[in-house]
Amino acid sequence: MRVRFGGAWIADSEDVLVLFEPGRYPVAYFRDADISPDALERTEHTTQHRDLGSTAWYTVKGGEQSAHRGAWQHIDLPDHAKELNGRVAFAWRAMDAFYEEDERVLGHAADSYHRxxxxxxxxxxxxxxxxxxxxxxxxxxxxxxxxxxxxxxxxxxxxxxxxxxxxxxxxxxxxxxxxxxxxxxxxxxxxxxxxxxxxxxxxxxxxxxxxxxxxxxxxxxxxxxxxxxxxxxxxxxxRDLTxxxxxxxxxxx
Missing domain, CATH: 2.170.150.40 (Domain of unknown function (DUF427))
Known part of the structure; x- marks a missing residue:
């Protein structure tokens, strides 16, 4: 899966985790190592997720564009969610596009359990x-x-x-x-x-x-x-979908 923003590929990974939560669309989480080193700027803003603990927020940068609070990371995960350690999620609508291989993923990450x-x-x-x-x-x-x-x-x-x-x-x-x-x-x-x-x-x-x-x-x-x-x-x-x-x-x- 890849993420495009500001005319640049800011994330490219073969190891994406998809989080499923009741009442929410699936969310893709990328490893830090698969994200462009200049794409994320930590903000002072934090929130508290009821199940996943403290959440840090980032400004996303790509080309000449920036998206305030365009990405987040859970920084105090409980034991049952340690798989998300060191992983970042991008706000779907704030980014230009998400791709699986060469095809654009529309709407949100696919739910393999959805029928x-x-x-x-x-x-x-x-x-x-x-x-x-x-x-x-x-x-x-x-x-x-x-x-x-x-x-x-x-x-x-x-x-x-x-x-x-x-x-x-x-x-x-x-x-x-x-x-x-x-x-x-x-x-x-x-x-x-x-x-x-x-x-x-x-x-x-x-x-x-x-x-x-x-x-x-x-x-x-x-x-x-x-x-x-x-x-x-x-x-x-x-965003920008025709x-x-x-x-x-x-x-x-």
Whole structure:
């Protein structure tokens, strides 16, 4: 894995550790020896991690650029986390880009335990906003994703697309690609779609999913709701990430 900042490669390692913490995206930690000696400048700022102890913060330098508190290191690790001794993590959005070999890693470090399964079903899914039926289908796709509630996707042929108002907001999922959102009337961000999902989840490309806590989504007559802890915290594209880079390789210009 490599880190690029200010037009320079500031970290290059074949020995990266990835830290997984509940409720947080995976974070890559690099050995001091694999980081450019001029890339880090220790600041006086420290914080306390509830599980990993004292944390020192660095200004990251590359070329003519600098990122204040762009990296950190845990300096008083408990015994169960000694593997992180002498390792530094970089703030994902503060850097220009992260790479695995020659391919840019988008969104965040990959979670090897993260899984997505998509299944076809003949159950009836009906979406309403007030008295208006927005979607009615007996052929939805259900997407099961590690740690989150099942999400139901509807073919556009079964959606009243005149009800969907495209908004400028886009977020990025490292496992599914670039996501576009829709308002329904004055109901904000009530639906979304991955117009060109990655190959691994291409079955949902162009399909529309609806937020059951914003509009009425009924499955076989039962109202769906998202339980606490089952929702996704979306984030925007990485710093300097273009739409072309976020698209699947087969449709990039």
């Amino acid at each position: 997505i399964d998509i299944r076809h079903t003949s159950r009836r899914l009906v979406v309403r906003r007030g008295d208006r039926v927005i979607a009615d289908t007996t052929r939805p796709l259900v997407l099961f994703e590690s740690g989150f509630a099942p999400r139901w996707y509807v073919d556009r042929a079964d959606v009243d697309e005149s009800a969907l108002i495209a908004v400028e907001l886009q977020t990025f999922c490292p496992y599914k690609a670039l996501c576009n959102y829709y308002d329904i009337g004055d109901t904000k961000k009530a639906a979304w779609s991955y117009r060109e999902a990655y190959t691994e989840v291409s079955r949902i490309s162009g399909f529309v999913s609806f937020e059951p806590d914003i509009v009425s989504v009924q499955l076989d007559g039962t109202e769906l709701h998202i339980e606490p802890g089952q929702s996704v915290i979306p984030h925007g594209p990485d 739409v072309d880079e976020a698209l699947p390789p087969r449709i990039r210009p």
